[in-house]
Amino acid sequence: MRFDYALVHLTYTIPPAILLSVLHAPLCTRRDLYKIVFLVTIAVLSTIPWDSYLIRTNIWSYPxxxxxxxxxxxxxxxxVFFFVIQTYNTSLLYLLLSKPVLHSVYLVKEEKGRSRWKYIKLLGQLGLALVIKKGIEYVRAGGRHTYLGxxxxxxxxxxxxxWALAYQFLVNLPWTSTLVPIALPTLYLWIVDTLALKRGTWVIEQGTKTGWTLWPGLEIEEAVFFLLTNCLIVFGLVAFDNAVAVLDAFPAHYPHFSGLPSPVTLVRALLLPAQTYDDDRILGLQQCxxxxxxxxxxxxxxxxxxxxxLRIDLIILYSFCRVADDLIDNAKDPAEARQWVQTLKTYLDxxxxGPTKTADGREIAARDPNQxxxxxxxxxxxxxDTQLTLLLLPTDRLAKEPLYELLxxxxxxxxxTASSPSGPIKSEADLDTYGARVAGTVALLCIxxxxxxxxxxxxxxxxQRLMRAGHDMGIALQYTNIARDLQVDALNTRRVYVPPAWLKKEKLTAESFITGITKTSPSSSSASASGASDQDAFFMKKLGALRSRLLDRAxxxxxxxxxxIEELPVEARAPMRVAVESYMQIARELRRPGGFVVKAGRATVPVWRRLWVAWRALCGPVGAGGGR
Incomplete structure (x- = not known):
């Protein structure tokens, strides 16, 4: 049948390509397309001369x-299409599995003359050189080792x-970014090859193969071929990402790097001596x-x-917010917390x-940012553990006003306070102001x-309009945060982020609200002894009403x-949708009639649903907030 080989593609290689393409499409970027085209081109150009030689010398043939x-x-x-489709499928699997990875954190500065990395590099080179030597011996000997050689x-x-160019990355990256995208396609192609060899779709000549099999029907040469070709694809992708990680991580070396580096730029980045890497920047990103x-x-x-x-800057910004929040929240008393606010103000000054003073009142002459x-x-x-985050904060790209508003x-x-659990929240307007300061500012800085x-x-x-909209979106996320943490805030910090007028409508005060939360807490002895009483159920209904009102506002x-969001630059549009929808899904979970999963006192979104929401947000604009 003249279409045997074509049927192999229609049955075994094209369907996975379609599935992987559908999964990857919402995540696809120009850089991803560049990688795929780059790898496919190299794979085809490097394989054609070798494969042509095998056919012309009758080492393998096709009926x-x-x-x-x-x-x-x-x-x-x-x-030839097999070269393309194998590279395409393995590349897509690698890209999907590597998407969560920030590659720049896997760079390592090597201390000249004292680094263990030179021995790792040499060991890998020596091992591969011995394999090359054995291959040359097989080719020279001819006969049944010819094809393997x-x-x-x-x-x-x-x-x-x-390996010589990207050994650090190949060792350091998570196994999901290296071993898995090699192992899965290799195992799959071993099965496909076994079926094809049994069917006679392609044939290895008897005099040039060892006769060894990995399992019945799979020649050892074919097993080695698919293992090595998938290693080549993944190694090539890792080397590409290694180079881009260097370009992204070190603006001091590459101040004008564009999103799609030329092959020459990639090679230069790979050849940049690891001794010149900014170790503090790498460690700071790892901490973030x-x-x-x-x-x-x-x-x-x-x-x-x-x-x-952009991803690096956003991670640093959000890590700074977490650092500031933790320093203040974890202070041993209000006086220390206020001191941290002042210390952070001095840092921003x-x-x-701007002119400022040290904690002991001495004047400091301000100079360039972060110097x-x-x-x-x-x-x-x-x-x-906070210093590098503060040093890395890109203050040259951020307006100062939102950061001061955050403080x-x-x-x-x-x-x-204990005597004033409602604190500064005296009205709905106060709650809006609070949300604007602690979350609207961060969203504005992201924009x-x-x-x-x-x-x-x-x-x-x-x-300016987009930044105002981002500011409002931050307030929406903060309302969601407050709705989620109503019980945690009342129990752990005795704070009630609900306007007194809202509480009054439910015939509650801030104090009675905290008392009710304490009584209905799972850790409460009265709650655990006999289950929820009618009074508890009545209070939970009031809690639900308050939460619902917060969600309405969100x-x-x-x-x-x-x-x-749809007016943002196209490169940030879908990612920003994911950032917003991943958090707003918490609000939707809180509105779900069937209830929600609570962990550590907080409503949570299951991992599978977070991934689904993220994928759906990448595919296009999400519908009305309350309905989804």
């Missing part, structure tokens, strides 16, 4: 009745080169990522669909060039970073600002 008949350098077009001589030198993974999972998920230097006195202030007054929001938190990295043709008036801000 005339199994192929269409069209050839390129004696290679059936179906075989030709595979090793062709593939392993490329692996040797890629670890902080967000532990404390801001929704934002960390959303950050994975941003790319390049120094970064933005001189600013750095000294950070090193003297902040905990070691005012922290000051509002300090007005909550500023987007506009900085993708300025395009956006007018100043449009940019969706009001959300609905009036969400359309602005």
């Amino acid at each position: 005339p009745d199994g192929v269409i008949g069209l050839k390129i350098f004696d290679i059936p077009v179906e075989e 030709l595979i090793l001589v062709w593939a392993v030198p490329f692996l040797w080169m890629l 990522v670890a902080r967000l993974r532990a404390k801001s999972r929704s934002f960390y998920l959303a950050s994975s669909v941003f790319q390049g230097r 120094l970064c933005y060039g 001189g006195p600013a750095t000294q202030h950070i090193m003297q007054h902040f905990p070691p 005012k929001g922290f000051e509002m938190d300090l007005q909550f 500023q970073l987007v506009m900085y990295h993708y300025p395009g043709n956006t007018s100043e008036a449009t940019a 969706f009001a801000f959300y609905d009036r600002s969400k359309s602005a």
